[in-house]
Amino acid sequence: MKIKRILKWSARAILVALVLAFLVGFIAYWRSTNDCDRKTALVNPMKAIRFCEYGSPDVLKFEDVEKPMPKDDELLVRVRAASLNFIDAGLVRGPWVLRLLAGLRKPEFTGFGQDFAGVVEAVGKNVTEFKPGDEVFGGRRGSVAQYVCVRKDRVALKPANITFEQAGAVKHAGLTALQGLRTGKIHPGQKVLINGASGGVGTFALQIAKAFDTEVTAVCSTRNVEMARTLGADHVIDYTKEDFTKREERYDLLFDNVNNHSMAERRRILNPDGICVLAGIGSAGPTQEQLGRIVRGLGAGLWSRFTDHKFAQYTTRMDQADLKFLSDLMAQGKVTPFVEKTYPMTETAEALRYFDQGHARGKIVIAVE
Numbered sequence: 001m002k003i004k005r006i007l008k009w010s011a012r013a014i015l016v017a018l019v020l021a022f023l024v025g026f027i028a029y030w031r032s033t034n035d036c037d038r039k040t041a042l043v044n045p046m047k048a049i050r051f052c053e054y055g056s057p058d059v060l061k062f063e064d065v066e067k068p069m070p071k072d073d074e075l076l077v078r079v080r081a082a083s084l085n086f087i088d089a090g091l092v093r094g095p096w097v098l099r100l101l102a103g104l105r106k107p108e109f110t111g112f113g114q115d116f117a118g119v120v121e122a123v124g125k126n127v128t129e130f131k132p133g134d135e136v137f138g139g140r141r142g143s144v145a146q147y148v149c150v151r152k153d154r155v156a157l158k159p160a161n162i163t164f165e166q167a168g169a170v171k172h173a174g175l176t177a178l179q180g181l182r183t184g185k186i187h188p189g190q191k192v193l194i195n196g197a198s199g200g201v202g203t204f205a206l207q208i209a210k211a212f213d214t215e216v217t218a219v220c221s222t223r224n225v226e227m228a229r230t231l232g233a234d235h236v237i238d239y240t241k242e243d244f245t246k247r248e249e250r251y252d253l254l255f256d257n258v259n260n261h262s263m264a265e266r267r268r269i270l271n272p273d274g275i276c277v278l279a280g281i282g283s284a285g286p287t288q289e290q291l292g293r294i295v296r297g298l299g300a301g302l303w304s305r306f307t308d309h310k311f312a313q314y315t316t317r318m319d320q321a322d323l324k325f326l327s328d329l330m331a332q333g334k335v336t337p338f339v340e341k342t343y344p345m346t347e348t349a350e351a352l353r354y355f356d357q358g359h360a361r362g363k364i365v366i367a368v369e
Helices: 002-031 086-093 096-102 171-183 200-211 222-230 263-268 288-306 320-331 345-356
Strands: 045-051 060-066 074-083 115-123 135-139 147-151 155-157 191-195 215-220 235-238 251-256 270-278 310-313 339-344 363-367
Touching (some): 045 345, 060 345, 086 345, 135 171, 155 320, 171 251, 171 320, 191 200, 200 320, 215 222, 222 235, 263 270, 345 363
Parallel strands (some): 191 215, 270 310, 339 363
Antiparallel strands (some): 045 060, 074 115, 074 147, 074 363, 115 135, 135 155
C-alpha cells in the first residue's frame, strides 16, 4: 500500500509539473512579441533592415525606424558596411532552440546583423577614447542600419589600409578564429590544419595562424584551392579528392570549422598532446545535420578528458583587446578580410538567400548607403 501511495503521488506531481510547464510555455509563447505593429510617428527616421516574423529571407524588410541616441558610455556610428554571420541566418530562420532566447512566437529584437564598420558621428559624455570622425569597426545587434549606438568597449579603430567593407566583416568571424586558435594554444613552429578554410571564420583562421609563424594546411573544395594559397596556406588539401584524416601527416593543432569527421578519425592525425579545437559546424545556420554535429562535438569534448588528445570547445566573446589585436594584424598586412560579394542594403534578403546556400567564400557584406 505504501508503494502504491508513493507511485500515486509521484504520478500526480509529474502531471502537475507538466501542466505548469505547458502553461508557462503557453504564456511565454503569446507574450513574446515585438513593436512592429505599433504605428508611432518618427522624429528622426533612418533606414534599417528588420524582421518581424521568423521565416525565409523574405521576412527581411527595408524600413524606416527611429534614429538612436547614444548613452553616456556609447558612440553613435554612421554605418558604412555590415556583414552576415551564421547566427544571423539562424535567428531569421528561428529554430526552436534559438527561439527560447530570441522569442518563442516572434523575434523580440527585430534588428538584423551583428558586425559593422563606420564613422563616429557623436559620443556620450563618458567616452574619451573616440571622437567624431573616427573610423571604427566592431559589433552591435541590428547593425544593418544607417546608424547604430554601440558601447565604447565594443569597437576598435579601423586601420587606414582596410576598406569599410573589409572592416565590417571582421568582428564575429575574426574573433571566432583568433579565440579558437588561442584555445588551441597556438605558437610558432606548430603544424596547424584548418578544416573549412574557405568560409568567413576559416579565411581569418588561415591568415591568423600564419601570423603566428606556423605551418598551415588548409582544407577546402576545388574551387577554393587557389584562394587558400593566395591567403598564405603552405599546403592545401582538396577534400573532394582526398580525405585529410587518411593522410600520414600529423598536426599539433586541428582547427575544425566543420566537425564532419569522427573523433577517432581526428585523433589519428594529431601529434601526441595535439589539440583539436571544435570551432564550427559548417553550413550557414542550424539545420538537423548541424545540430547532430553539435551533439558529436559535445561528446568529443567530454571523451577527450580521458585521452592524450584534447578536444577543446569555446564560446566566442566580445573582447576589445582582441579587436585591437586584429586591427594591428590588418594594419601590418598580415590579415586581409576576404569579401566575396557586397550587396546594397536594399538587397539584404538576396544576400541572406545566397549565404543560406552554405557555399559562400569568405564574407558576404552589406554596403549601407
